[in-house]
Amino acid sequence: MSAKLFTASEAVRRIERTSLRVQQPASSGGMVSLAMGEPDFDTPPRIIEAAAEALKSGYTHYAPLLGDPALCQALADDVSARSGNPVRPGEILVTHGGTAGLAAAILSIVNPGDRVVIPDPTYSLYADLVNMAGGICIPMPCRADLHWDLARLATVMEDAKLFVFCNPGNPTGIVHHREEIDALGRLVNRYNTLVIADEAYSDLVFTERPFTSVLQVPAFAGRTLFCQTFSKTYAMTGWRVGYLAGPAEMIAAAARVHNSVNGSVNSAVQRAALVALTECQDDIKRMYDVYRQRRLLMIDGLSSIPELTLNEPEGAFYCFPAYSLPIPAIDMVSLLREQGVAVRPGSEFGAAGEGHLRLSYAASSETINEGIRRLKRGLAGLR
Ligand SMILES: Cc1ncc(COP(=O)(O)O)c(C=O)c1O
Numbered sequence: 177m178s179a180k181l182f183t184a185s186e187a188v189r190r191i192e193r194t195s196l197r198v199q200q201p202a203s204s205g206g207m208v209s210l211a212m213g214e215p216d217f218d219t220p221p222r223i224i225e226a227a228a229e230a231l232k233s234g235y236t237h238y239a240p241l242l243g244d245p246a247l248c249q250a251l252a253d254d255v256s257a258r259s260g261n262p263v264r265p266g267e268i269l270v271t272h273g274g275t276a277g278l279a280a281a282i283l284s285i286v287n288p289g290d291r292v293v294i295p296d297p298t299y300s301l302y303a304d305l306v307n308m309a310g311g312i313c314i315p316m317p318c319r320a321d322l323h324w325d326l327a328r329l330a331t332v333m334e335d336a337k338l339f340v341f342c343n344p345g346n347p348t349g350i351v352h353h354r355e356e357i358d359a360l361g362r363l364v365n366r367y368n369t370l371v372i373a374d375e376a377y378s379d380l381v382f383t384e385r386p387f388t389s390v391l392q393v394p395a396f397a398g399r400t401l402f403c404q405t406f407s408k409t410y411a412m413t414g415w416r417v418g419y420l421a422g423p424a425e426m427i428a429a430a431a432r433v434h435n436s437v438n439g440s441v442n443s444a445v446q447r448a449a450l451v452a453l454t455e456c457q458d459d460i461k462r463m464y465d466v467y468r469q470r471r472l473l474m475i476d477g478l479s480s481i482p483e484l485t486l487n488e489p490e491g492a493f494y495c496f497p498a499y500s501l502p503i504p505a506i507d508m509v510s511l512l513r514e515q516g517v518a519v520r521p522g523s524e525f526g527a528a529g530e531g532h533l534r535l536s537y538a539a540s541s542e543t544i545n546e547g548i549r550r551l552k553r554g555l556a557g558l559r
Pocket residue numbers: 213272273274275276299342346374376405406407413417418
């Protein structure tokens with residue numbers, strides 16, 4: 177008998193063995209979903225018009241590999257304005273969304289056996305990519321209030337090559353404040369650690385404190401890839417456009433991966449991204465104001481459920497309550513689906529997410545109200 181013709185590569189099998197990502201079953205007709213990780217807004221019309229216009233005017237060819245020059249310049253200006261330092265050519269790479277930016281970043285840094293510290297819980301793509309590269313994930317459990325345990329972070333950082341994190345946090349909705357970011361900056365300098373800072377939700381911050389980006393903290397310069405996406409801020413999830421910013425040497429390495437796997441980003445989409453970046457401040461504000469209202473609505477609703485404990489969500493569009501029932505999160509999510517409400521299991525984002533649910537308020541007020549009602553009834557029935 178002939179040997180088995182196909183076996184997936186070790187890289188694929190490592191992801192299969194370790195991935196916590198769960199494929200959500202398709203929602204049936206009556207299901208109320210608070211499970212989505214994407215804006216429920218449509219892309220602002222002027223961005224759509226810019227893409228249509230670009231296609232009509234001939235933006236149908238390959239774009240330069242690092243990105244459309246006008247978009248790269250606008251991104252460089254934006255990053256310079258935030259960091260206070262000039263961004264030079266070769267320090268920006270336009271990517272196929274945040275996903276390809278993260279993939280290019282991680283695959284260009286991590287060798288087999290390298291240790292990579294990742295907060296737990298966090299966005300599950302990071303661990304999948306580290307495992308794909310053959311690296312070793314060191315999960316760093318967050319405190320009960322979902323902020324970093326800095327003493328613990330110091331102990332795991334010592335022999336790590338890389339630290340990957342998002343701020344604001346998915347799934348926690350936490351915004352790491354200036355003191356935390358400064359403390360991280362000191363640690364990565366002490367241990368000479370590289371950093372990938374994913375600020376996908378940085379325009380969705382609802383605290384009184386101003387947001388602190390790694391771009392504003394000199395300790396991160398020279399060792400950090402800043403990862404950004406147009407998906408969340410501009411409601412452009414389907415367009416697949418984002419970017420990396422960082423030292424030219426690190427960007428060149430990430431570009432090598434991105435160009436090998438993805439190639440340049442669609443020319444017309446990059447023209448639309450330019451319009452988003454430079455002309456859509458009022459659209460951002462409009463959507464932000466709606467999220468702010470919905471966040472209060474969801475906090476109010478969740479606070480009325482006795483089985484839940486909620487740390488105040490500070491950013492992104494997620495709430496991440498802990499529940500008090502002795503049921504694994506995966507089973508809890510299935511039981512709640514039977515009650516007609518879809519949410520995400522906290523364990524999908526790391527072992528320390530067990531006992532939590534992730535709810536998204538990127539949904540209409542009616543959906544939030546009805547979802548909370550079903551959640552309340554469902555949890556009461558399981559007591
Ligand atoms: C923290 C974080 N980073 C990156 C992404 C990827 O975004 P995209 O690939 O749509 O740009 C997501 C998507 O959910 C996310 O939550």
